[in-house]
Amino acid sequence: MKQILTGNEAAAIAAKLARVKVISAYPITPQTAIVEKLAEFVADGELEAEFMKVESEHSAMSACIGAAAAGARTFTATSSQGLMLMSEMLYIASGLRLPVVMANANRALSSPLNIWCDQQDSMAVRDSGWVQLYCEDNQEILDSILQAYRVAEELLLPVMVCFDGYILSHTAEPVDVPEQGEVDKFLPPYELPHPLDPERPVTMGPVGVPEYYQEIRCMLQEAVRVAEDKIAEIDRAFGRRFGRRYGLIERYRSDDAEVVLLTLGSLSGTARGLIDRYRKRGEKVGLVKLRVFRPFPFGELIDALGHAKAVAVLEKDVSLGSGGALFIDAAAAFIDVARRPLMLNFICGLGGRDVTQLDIREAIRVAGRAAETGVVRRAVRWLGLREKIVGLRPKL
Amino acid sequence: MKQILTGNEAAAIAAKLARVKVISAYPITPQTAIVEKLAEFVADGELEAEFMKVESEHSAMSACIGAAAAGARTFTATSSQGLMLMSEMLYIASGLRLPVVMANANRALSSPLNIWCDQQDSMAVRDSGWVQLYCEDNQEILDSILQAYRVAEELLLPVMVCFDGYILSHTAEPVDVPEQGEVDKFLPPYELPHPLDPERPVTMGPVGVPEYYQEIRCMLQEAVRVAEDKIAEIDRAFGRRFGRRYGLIERYRSDDAEVVLLTLGSLSGTARGLIDRYRKRGEKVGLVKLRVFRPFPFGELIDALGHAKAVAVLEKDVSLGSGGALFIDAAAAFIDVARRPLMLNFICGLGGRDVTQLDIREAIRVAGRAAETGVVRRAVRWLGLREKIVGLRPKL
Amino acid sequence: MIEVRFHGRAGQGAVTAARLLAEAAFLEGKCGQAFPFFGAERRGAPVVAFARIDNKPIRIRTQVYEPNHVVVLDPTLLEVINVAAGLRRGGTLVLNAKKTPEGISGIKVAVIDATGVAIETLGVPITNTAILGALAKATKLVSLNSIIKAVRNYFGDKLAEKNVAAVKAAYERTQLMKLS
Amino acid sequence: MIEVRFHGRAGQGAVTAARLLAEAAFLEGKCGQAFPFFGAERRGAPVVAFARIDNKPIRIRTQVYEPNHVVVLDPTLLEVINVAAGLRRGGTLVLNAKKTPEGISGIKVAVIDATGVAIETLGVPITNTAILGALAKATKLVSLNSIIKAVRNYFGDKLAEKNVAAVKAAYERTQLMKLS
């Protein structure tokens, strides 16, 4: 049934539909409403689950690890500082191959403290062995969380479903909420192969001595890599049942485009309308939306972008001292590809800076010029800097 | 004076020579000996400093932040899990523009727990706005820490000096320890421009509202970027005084090489001898050692690698679901460069797996074939996997 | 696509007003989107929220800079904020006010004593539902009925009917004018 | 380049022995490198350490797989570990043992009752300095004098002289033989 829901509500409802057994989370803006909603479901008896009010995010993830290891379907949600505080545990959850699912409402990182949207937080943990999905709208949040459990449980990998703080988390819009029965069919009850159980004692998290560690790591890397196929497969299964599919990437009028925008998350929505307008004017501008950032879909991306003259990578993060994380991976994808586009990086929307259509136009304009001239003057640029603010360049 | 010192001892002596005022650190293998040595210096009155025995790494970095903000020269050291646990505070230290210097003895990340060397830990925080230097030997550890304070204090940026756990931290070898008087001239006492001081009250770490956050972030990114020049400048000054220089990158017989190894840290040492042997046989193999990973020296790297036919990037980390962090940045460097080498990524030495000369030969062989054929069959490969271990590929 | 901006004070329900408008539009088969803009301020501080209504799915995610209509939930805001900033030509300013404001000109204005209505119907000066009645009346963006339905969906039984009364009363009493 | 492997038990000082060898070489103007390999084991468990000596700076960082010499600090290790694994042709095995071991053949062996020497000179069965005397005698890798200097540099006053005595005594008493 379609309802008007915020992104946070959609996430909470998804967790409920997934019949999670243990929820362990800590409040943080802009994620908190997820936890609040789940607390309500539990208080009202609508969801039979243990709702753990842990004292920090580090413990939130630790408790998820304990609960998942004992065989329960678990859920948590966080943002920003919370994600950073639990980051040690992220690597451990994946290393232990526990199918924890987490919603991350993307928010900027301190310092200075900022509660608004960007994607520095989840990008900062992109090495951690978690599958990362980025959502464009609230429907995708709900659907992705349901898919996430299937991916997580089939591959024994934790999955992070990321969506832009405020921009989605606090935005109400129509969302089709599937029937519980349908969800149950899509996502059957789950059993961990070797849970912590006195009947069959196992040891989890031993010391990975040098004789084995690298192989164990390699196995994990392979698992994250093959998640590419698994996500696609589960997405198709989801599509068959619910009529909605997302793919690893989405090509939006990009197949014959000369200038292509590459985006993640809610930005993609704003870009679509613009693309339509350029197209109306006959300009060959397209959009590729990346939904799966880990595993990074190198092949699909090469396929989708290879023909373009110039690609403008718009992203709300920066690997300080280098460029945007998406840009770096996307650019690296082409290192051994003969036909490659020029690629430009536009850092934007940090700390809640609104990314306007004007900003995106500017990116298209700069990329368009590069396409024409064949020259990239500066690979990494910033969009939407307020001109009245000075002093960006430190004096040496 | 030359002495036989372990890497950890060299680091501790460097901190002492820098006349640090506050040391705040938490024990973790393989870094612990640094802290122990400093505790001895303090206990013996050889170093007048506050030695804080904090209860966790999160507090270690927090205390460094407090101490640095109050104007004291501060030092800490950690590894692996410790770095992860403090990761939230890393972003905050750089955001606050505090010149904290940290030694990181590189160690693998859990799970499984592993106390041996690789570089997943510091790579995991490469976005954090810290300058990152990687050392090849113990002399470079000592020298880099001294340089780090200059860089940190002149740019108001925190600096992380990374060196391979055990392989350097626990290896004793000759190190030239400079005179205190010379160090004092190179590294004069330092004053933070606006310390916490009742005489001139300031507010540090405010809420960076959306109106300003992006500009503040941009300023930080610019600072890390210009650190490239600053590091080079300070390295030259160091060289003039002490007769040793390192550069941002080092080209070792690479200028006319067709196959070039790109390495970080102690691996470079092992590779050098091999390069000499290939050269002796007339084979055009060279080495580029990256010393500065953040800021990423795009320009110098393009310059050093652009002419090669094939580059083999050897590294002890992996961004799970993508490739090695060094590889990704290095490959991305070439996105808008016409003349580019083929680039191959070799993940190796994880969790203390010894990287042998045989392994490096294998990398050179594979890169050599790519150079000949012009084809890269698989961009990311693993070196030194034990063949007797099976089961790396999960079944789908 | 129609865009609406709501001005209120933190804690007064401007965000809910925007959401109810989106719900009402949704009930009419349109697509609605509603979102707030929060600052670091607390209760009592001015806040804004936005709503968009369209016949096709709304994918744009920027803030609203040039609203078709502006709704002001708190009469005291007029003195401290330029509520009409960016208002599009032909747009309406829906004001909670006892009397026609001064100093505004050249635009359509709908005036309703929403505070009075709220106190009458709810017993508290929470104006977010009442003001929607005025908006419906003034702009025809959504029907009175849809607003009422949205209000019923959103509030628990007891509260719902009081709020419906507020919507209706406001709808009745809203005065439309064009200030020149 | 000469490579040496030391076998001992955790807590017995094999790492220090390797380091002292590197120091001694350094004192002779050569370059020395010494490093341990630690496992997850505790006190009492077998451990290894390595040293390299060369006339030019040593840049290689791999473990030592084919040592020129092997030094065994603890007599009980012989039964549980293949200490001669990888030993290069012409290399020497320096053993802490009371008598010539059985079951080893085709290599040069230096035997010293280092435990006896240590108990005599230090009062405790810590054999890492004594065994270096034997190594010096057997391999001429470094001079007795350099070992003594290195020991003096490393240990505090009181301990130093006892250890020097251990080095000297061991140097005297070491028996060289070639097992066939």
Place this chain on the structure above:
Amino acid sequence: MTEQIPKEELLAPGHRACAGCGCVLAIRHVLKALGKNVIIACATGCMEVVTTPYPETSWRVPWIHAAFENAAAVASGVAAALKAMGKGGIKAVAIAGDGGTADIGLQALSGTVERGDNVLFICYDNEAYQNTGIQRSGATPFGAWTTTTPIGRVKRGEDRPKKDVPRIIAAHGAPYVATASIAYPLDLIKKLRKAAAVEGPTYVHVHASCVPGWRIDTSKSIEVAKLAVLTGAWMLYEIENGEFRLTFKPPKRRPIAEYLKLQGRFRHLTDGEIAEIQRMVDEQCKRFGIE
């Protein structure tokens, strides 16, 4: 009474706290008590957010915010730096809400106390995570509604007693631990001065009301805080070198219902539940020597 309160306002007006905020009042008096020679490390929370919207600040004393969970550790670092640089006469002070004290910040606080660092730690206790919109903290009292302890069909508000942080810190052997309330500013100022004068780790826990969090009228902030003390829901005492001393004994304890009824967060309580809370309060008062 006013003459005993320093005139200088070290917290500037223009801060963005809710109208009627009891916590910002606590901070105002804290600063009055401590004077200028302090360096403050403040945890994330309402008091940090509402006072420092860049490029503005309400603080007229040196102040740093690093994160939510580490005010104590940052203050310890400040104290170490002051000592290392030989700067006497300046006190390192940590300020955190109940969440930043009882929950996520407890460990850093524990470390500071255990090491004996020269830090005064002040907890302003508004009994929930107010900055993020009223979620339960360890310090939320039994029975209270918060957004994470909602009133539903199977659960009815917070089901654990309030965490006793002063007692926990006293168990660390801190030389001075005290409780205070915004409704008793003179007592508060006295205790803070005492705490600041100790060379070592001290702890003052200030009960302070929150308008939206407690669901009270903006004008009732002081009234409700005073009722907490008069009903025994909150107690004023100090523990000096292990010696417990009540600093205010409510003349005749008022029924807890008076305190609860003023607050929306307790609106759902049945008479039975109120009686249960009365029983808990009675028991606790007895333990503390209040009848």
Place this chain on the structure above:
Amino acid sequence: MTEQIPKEELLAPGHRACAGCGCVLAIRHVLKALGKNVIIACATGCMEVVTTPYPETSWRVPWIHAAFENAAAVASGVAAALKAMGKGGIKAVAIAGDGGTADIGLQALSGTVERGDNVLFICYDNEAYQNTGIQRSGATPFGAWTTTTPIGRVKRGEDRPKKDVPRIIAAHGAPYVATASIAYPLDLIKKLRKAAAVEGPTYVHVHASCVPGWRIDTSKSIEVAKLAVLTGAWMLYEIENGEFRLTFKPPKRRPIAEYLKLQGRFRHLTDGEIAEIQRMVDEQCKRFGIE
């Protein structure tokens, strides 16, 4: 005595602990006391490292290690899962060293207790970070040498008293808190069973020797642990629902010097320093009702 100790060995031999390790003995008896129906969450530390060198494990009960600072939180997660899945009769148990309890793990432990989770937390206290090579922890006793409290010209070992974790946890209102020693295995087993039987958060703190850390001969592990109790350096007691009860009263307290002299970590102490420690111990014993 032996007949009161379960025969089944739930910790397998072949573990890599030091010869003479007192802590692994503690674990052995802990498992005997608890039996098979447990799930263990173990913090990083000696007991984790020496028992689980992949692909081996010494544990014959289900066991998980996640990190150093979170044994309590992991165990809480296990407890929640057991409850959610309706699996009764299985106890979630956290095991950590003194570092993983008193320092880096304190907050997670505090959270577990405060929430009332059904978790038994066991601290084996070898009075330093032994796994990383003997660094000071909050539980290191006054005067002890460690590598981070070295004996130098201006500093002479640990200068802070031992952190009193049992008291801190009791201050949380935990229903059962107890201390134990490896030298008194029957007492230890009894207390652990009692703690495990409580439905809620309980805490047992086991004093256990460490050969390299305490610089003792491998054969003296039990002797030294017993001397700790006989001299009053360590006390055996339990706190049940707030009621304190000494479970063993040393007949006539032996001088602390006997305990200290056996250990290299106290070798540097002067007679004056020993007298000072004796004074501290006397005072503490008095507080606990031991003369």
Place this chain on the structure above:
Amino acid sequence: MRITVGAIVTDAGNTAQTETGSWRTFRPVVDAKKCTGCGICWIFCPEPAIGEGKPAVVDYKYCKGCGICANECPFKAITMVPEGRG
């Protein structure tokens, strides 16, 4: 505006430039006749926006209109009056 390195704020107390009086919907009005100048209102105002003196003076630049002063005034000298609604 020039942003500052590390977002440091050097102008201590400059929130005073922001007039939070705009938040007010009710305003406290002091009855000069009843006011004794006891200072209780000053003590309990969270902003602070009411000064000592007799009669007490409200600083409407900052007063958010919470009504604490009116509630706490022992002499009932303060009344809260709705701000003029437009």
Place this chain on the structure above:
Amino acid sequence: MRITVGAIVTDAGNTAQTETGSWRTFRPVVDAKKCTGCGICWIFCPEPAIGEGKPAVVDYKYCKGCGICANECPFKAITMVPEGRG
């Protein structure tokens, strides 16, 4: 060997395959005549490597030779003897 997903170990207690007896430099030898079978040595052996019974039997596969049993035996029935040095 096949490595396990998540490095899980399913063979509970399999350190028993590692014979830590190789760590030993001294070995406990039980004097059957003195031993009363009291079990104290069994209680305090950390491995455990000494069994109940009369006389107590040492499992030299695991015994690390710490000497606790000898130290704790109330009847001085155990002596620590150096392992044969090669």
